[in-house]
Each structure stands twice: as C-alpha cells, then as structure tokens.
Amino acid sequence: MTRQIGVIFRRELGAYFTTPIAYVFIVIFLFLSGVFTFHLGNFFLRGQADLHSFFTYHPWLYLVLIPALAMRLWAEERKSGTIELLLTQPVTLADAVLGKFLAAWAFAAIALLLTFPIWITVNYLGEPDNGVILSAYLGSLLMAGGFLAIGSCFSAITRNQVIAFVLTAVVSLAFVLAGFPLVLNFFTGWAPQVLVDTIRSFSFLSHFDAISKGVIDIRDIIYFVSLIAFWLYATVLVIELRKAD
Amino acid sequence: METKVEIHNLRKQFGPFTAVDGISFQVGRGEVLGFLGPNGAGKSTTMKMVTGFLTPTDGTAVVCGDDITRNPLAAKRHMGYLPEGAPGYADMTPTGFLRFIAEIRGFRGAERDRRVAEVMERVHLLEVAHQPIDTLSKGYKRRVGLAQAILHDPQVLILDEPTDGLDPNQKHEVRNLIREMAEEKVIILSTHILEEVDAVCNRAIIIAHGRVVADGTPGELEARSRYHNAVVLRLPEGRDAPGIEGLPDVAGVEREEDGDTGGVTLRLLPREGRPILDEVTAWLRERAIEPLELYVEQGRLDDVFRTLTTHH
Numbered sequence: 001m002t003r004q005i006g007v008i009f010r011r012e013l014g015a016y017f018t019t020p021i022a023y024v025f026i027v028i029f030l031f032l033s034g035v036f037t038f039h040l041g042n043f044f045l046r047g048q049a050d051l052h053s054f055f056t057y058h059p060w061l062y063l064v065l066i067p068a069l070a071m072r073l074w075a076e077e078r079k080s081g082t083i084e085l086l087l088t089q090p091v092t093l094a095d096a097v098l099g100k101f102l103a104a105w106a107f108a109a110i111a112l113l114l115t116f117p118i119w120i121t122v123n124y125l126g127e128p129d130n131g132v133i134l135s136a137y138l139g140s141l142l143m144a145g146g147f148l149a150i151g152s153c154f155s156a157i158t159r160n161q162v163i164a165f166v167l168t169a170v171v172s173l174a175f176v177l178a179g180f181p182l183v184l185n186f187f188t189g190w191a192p193q194v195l196v197d198t199i200r201s202f203s204f205l206s207h208f209d210a211i212s213k214g215v216i217d218i219r220d221i222i223y224f225v226s227l228i229a230f231w232l233y234a235t236v237l238v239i240e241l242r243k244a245d
Numbered sequence: 246m247e248t249k250v251e252i253h254n255l256r257k258q259f260g261p262f263t264a265v266d267g268i269s270f271q272v273g274r275g276e277v278l279g280f281l282g283p284n285g286a287g288k289s290t291t292m293k294m295v296t297g298f299l300t301p302t303d304g305t306a307v308v309c310g311d312d313i314t315r316n317p318l319a320a321k322r323h324m325g326y327l328p329e330g331a332p333g334y335a336d337m338t339p340t341g342f343l344r345f346i347a348e349i350r351g352f353r354g355a356e357r358d359r360r361v362a363e364v365m366e367r368v369h370l371l372e373v374a375h376q377p378i379d380t381l382s383k384g385y386k387r388r389v390g391l392a393q394a395i396l397h398d399p400q401v402l403i404l405d406e407p408t409d410g411l412d413p414n415q416k417h418e419v420r421n422l423i424r425e426m427a428e429e430k431v432i433i434l435s436t437h438i439l440e441e442v443d444a445v446c447n448r449a450i451i452i453a454h455g456r457v458v459a460d461g462t463p464g465e466l467e468a469r470s471r472y473h474n475a476v477v478l479r480l481p482e483g484r485d486a487p488g489i490e491g492l493p494d495v496a497g498v499e500r501e502e503d504g505d506t507g508g509v510t511l512r513l514l515p516r517e518g519r520p521i522l523d524e525v526t527a528w529l530r531e532r533a534i535e536p537l538e539l540y541v542e543q544g545r546l547d548d549v550f551r552t553l554t555t556h557h
C-alpha cells in the first residue's frame with residue numbers, strides 16, 4: 001500500500017457522494033434487495049429465520065447495479081481528459097487503478113452494510129445462524145469485488161460509459177452463467193469432463209453458493225481474489241496500451 | 246546556463262502515422278520557450294511524452310537529471326503540467342481539487358493547506374473557492390489548471406496552450422503570471438498565437454510535421470523574415486518614388502495605395518537582409534523627396550512561421 005493509493009481512494013470515494021449517483025445507487029440497491037428478498041424469495045413462506053432468499057439474488061442484483069457503479073471509473077477520466085492530469089502526477093498506474101477500484105469496492109461495501117435492517121429483522125423474527133449470515137456477507141462482498149474488477153477493465157477500454165456498462169454486464173453474465181446447470185448441461189455429454197469442470201470453476205455462482213451457506217473455503221476466497229487481481233492487471237494493460245485514444 | 250530539460254530524438258508513431266518525428270532540444274533555467282507550430286504539428290504529443298503521459302516510440306526526455314522513461318516518478322516530481330484545455334474533476338471545488346493535488350504531490354496537513362491557500366491567492370481563485378469546477382468560466386478553469394501545475398513549485402513548467410480561448414484581459418493576466426515565474430524556472434509553453442511569443446518568450450522553437458524547423462530567440466527568427474530590415478516609406482499625396490527599385494540592395498517593392506489620403510506606402514525589401522536605410526535616405530535626399538514616415542522593420546514572425554511551416 002503506498003500513500004498515493006490512499007489519496008486516490010479518498011478522492012474517488014468522496015466523488016461518489018458529491019453527486020447524486022451514490023444516493024440513487026444505494027436507494028435502488030436497498031429497494032431491490034427488499035423486493036427480491038420478501039417477494040420473489042418467499043422470505044415469509046419459507047418459515048425459516050435465515051437470509052437465504054436475500055443472498056440468492058445478489059449475483060443478479062450485482063449484474064445490473066455493479067456495471068453502473070464501475071462504468072465511470074476510467075471512462076469518465078478519459079472523456080474529461082483528467083486521465084492526463086492524473087497520470088502525469090507522481091503516481092504509478094497500478095496505484096491509480098488500485099486506488100480507484102478500492103474506492104468503488106468500499107462504496108459497494110457501504111451499500112451492502114446498509115442492508116443491516118434485513119439482518120435485524122431475521123434476528124427479531126427468529127434465531128438465525130449469524131455465522132452463516134456473516135459468511136454470506138463476506139461472499140457477497142467478494143463477489144461484488146469480482147464484478148467491479150471486470151467493470152474497471154471495460155471502463156478503461158472506452159470513453160463511452162454506456163459501452164462500458166454493456167460490455168461489463170455481458171462479461172459478468174458469462175461469469176455468472178458459467179455455473180448454471182443449463183449452461184453446464186449444454187457441455188456435458190460431448191465435451192470432456194475437464195472442460196465442464198473448468199467452466200464450472202470459473203463461475204461466480206458456485207463459489208458464492210458455498211460461502212453464502214456458511215462454508216468458508218480458502219479456495220473460494222482465492223478464486224475471487226485472483227479474479228480481482230487478474231482484471232485489475234488487465235485494466236493496467238488496457239490503459240497502458242490505449243492511453244493516447 | 247544550467248540545462249534542466251533535455252529532449253533526445255523524441256518520436257511518436259500512431260499506427261502508420263508519425264506525429265513526432267525526431268525532436269531534440271535542450272532548455273535551461275530562465276528560458277521561456279515558446280513551442281510554435283500550426284495545428285497538428287505535434288506540440289501536444291511532444292508535451293505528453295515529456296510529462297510522462299504517453300510513452301515515446303523512440304527517444305526520451307531527461308528532466309532535472311531524471312529520465313522520464315526510466316525513472317518516471319522522479320521526473321514527474323520536477324514538473325508541473327497544464328494539459329491542453331485544462332481538464333479538472335468537474336464535481337470538485339477548486340479547494341477540494343487543489344487539496345487532492347497537494348496530497349498526491351506529498352503535502353499533508355498544515356503544509357498542504359498553506360500551499361493550497363497560497364496558490365489560490367496567487368492565481369486569484371479565492372472568490373470561486375467553493376464552487377464546483379464545471380460551473381466555472383473558462384478563465385477560472387484555466388486558473389485552476391495553472392494552480393495545480395505550480396502548487397508544488399516545480400522547476401520545470403510545461404503549459405499546453407495556456408491562453409487559448411481566453412479573453413484579452415485573461416490572456417494578459419496569464420502572461421503576467423508566466424513572466425513572474427520565468428526567472429526561477431524553465432517554462433515551455435505551446436501556442437499558435439505568435440504575439441504570445443513576443444510577449445513572454447525569450448526563445449522560440451517552430452515545429453512542423455513533427456520536426457523542428459527553427460530554433461532561436463524571437464529576434465533571430467524575425468531576422469529570417471524577408472521583411473527583416475525592410476524600409477517602409479509613406480509618401481504624401483501626389484508624390485511617388487519612381488526608380489527606387491533600381492537601388493542595388495533593394496530586392497523588391499510592395500506598394501500600397503491609401504484610398505483616403507491618396508498617398509502611397511512603399512515597402513522596400515532588402516536583398517539578403519542587408520541594411521538599406523542609408524542607401525534609401527541618400528536616394529530620397531538627392532531627389533528632395535520628404536516622406537511622411539520612414540522606418541525599418543524588424544521582420545515578422547508570422548511571415549517566418551508561414552514560410553517554414555508550409556513549404557514542407
């Protein structure tokens with residue numbers, strides 16, 4: 001951690017709150033969390049005091065919301081020309097990429113923390129296993145980081161935020177669907193088992209499912225961390241190659 | 246003179262297109278270098294490479310002893326840079342933005358606040374200190390850009406079109422600021438406004454198609470103009486000077502009739518820039534012609550500029 005990462009992190013996180021984006025994002029996130037949990041997730045019908053129906057929908061929620069959060073990371077800097085200002089300061093590109101990513105991740109963490117009333121509700125209604133809930137929160141946060149790192153990379157490709165949004169959403173969808181039975185069934189039968197397993201192993205869903213059930217496997221954590229590292233590295237390369245555009 | 250910036254054979258290729266084609270020069274302390282050239286000549290691209298934004302295809306720049314390609318962080322610390330159009334974070338206020346720049350330049354706490362306050366006073370930003378940058382006028386935005394460039398008191402200042410799009414008062418103000426800082430720093434500024442060079446620069450480099458085509462003091466460049474040492478002669482109504490073009494050192498005559506007064510103005514161009522004033526005054530005295538006005542031209546930068554940057 002260099003001090004420069006901290007400086008960029010603070011500016012970036014502050015920037016979320018000086019514009020309405022932050023508030024709009026948080027309101028939509030909380031609203032959709034509620035809708036998914038209580039209506040689609042049959043929270044009350046299940047008759048169980050847990051947050052299963054809350055976390056199940058997080059991949060889908062993130063699929064729409066995280067690209068919106070990530071799209072401005074670099075596209076905006078390109079469009080306004082501030083990228084030139086930032087990268088001629090004494091900072092390394094890696095510090096800039098990391099500082100901006102961490103700010104977006106911290107923002108996602110704040111939005112996630114603000115869902116605490118739902119957690120209070122289950123504790124009021126019954127006696128949930130709070131360890132499982134904590135683990136699921138951790139999984140959700142890691143998954144949000146994965147989505148954001150993908151978004152960081154595609155935001156660096158273009159100065160157009162809409163394009164950045166669409167590309168991020170499509171690639172994220174691929175990462176979510178890779179674990180879906182529908183997709184896997186398409187491959188089983190004709191493709192070698194190794195390939196099917198590889199595809200499954202890339203899925204957000206399979207890694208997130210385990211953590212959200214309270215099983216913290218170091219491999220799932222390594223998966224998300226290396227996924228983030230990979231996409232951030234790709235972000236650095238993309239900016240390095242396309243700085244002039 | 247202490248050399249502060251050395252530019253060695255810089256080249257930049259965009260695909261098959263060569264935007265900067267082997268530029269080399271050195272700049273020392275106290276020099277205010279005007280980087281001149283028509284649009285698309287490669288001024289901005291050169292500056293982007295010197296400041297470490299773009300990676301050169303070939304060559305490098307050494308700033309205060311630090312090579313921008315080998316030791317970018319150290320080189321960047323010596324420089325302040327105003328990119329073309331003075332970009333800034335639209336949602337931030339000048340205060341917030343300059344604090345961020347101060348921190349990224351390594352200043353903390355009281356030192357940071359002192360620097361921000363000082364620079365805001367220097368470029369007259371105090372009255373808009375808490376207004377978002379995207380609501381500021383062009384002139385104020387440019388001041389914010391200048392403020393971030395000089396906040397850390399760099400030895401080398403690189404300004405890409407610092408007065409472009411400003412009104413005459415704002416231009417004047419920016420030029421004063423540049424003159425104030427000239428003594429202790431190296432300043433490289435790009436422009437396509439020639440009067441700016443006369444106003445603030447003590448050296449000018451003209452580039453065209455990515456190459457240096459002229460390098461010298463504004464006076465030296467003006468001496469290359471075909472108008473250098475030309476004698477201008479305004480004659481009263483009804484008078485003319487037939488035969489003056491026959492003088493040995495006069496290469497040509499440009500005539501301009503003045504419709505209102507009926508007088509005529511002759512511009513006598515010298516052969517190879519030789520002084521012709523004595524010859525001309527003697528010739529006039531012999532014929533008892535008394536001009537209304539008689540003076541020697543220094544030469545015109547725009548003429549040199551046009552000659553050097555077009556026939557390529």
Ligand SMILES: Nc1ncnc2c1ncn2[C@@H]1O[C@H](COP(=O)(O)OP(=O)(O)O)[C@@H](O)[C@H]1O
Binds near residue numbers: 244259262283287291
């Ligand atoms: N990112 C880029 N990709 C392709 N061509 C570029 C790029 N940036 C600049 N150019 C071209 O390089 C030439 C020099 O541009 P520039 O340095 O901006 O000129 P100046 O600042 O002197 O007006 C121009 O012809 C311009 O179109």
Ligand SMILES: [Mg+2]
Binds near residue numbers: 288289290329
């Ligand atoms: Mg330019």
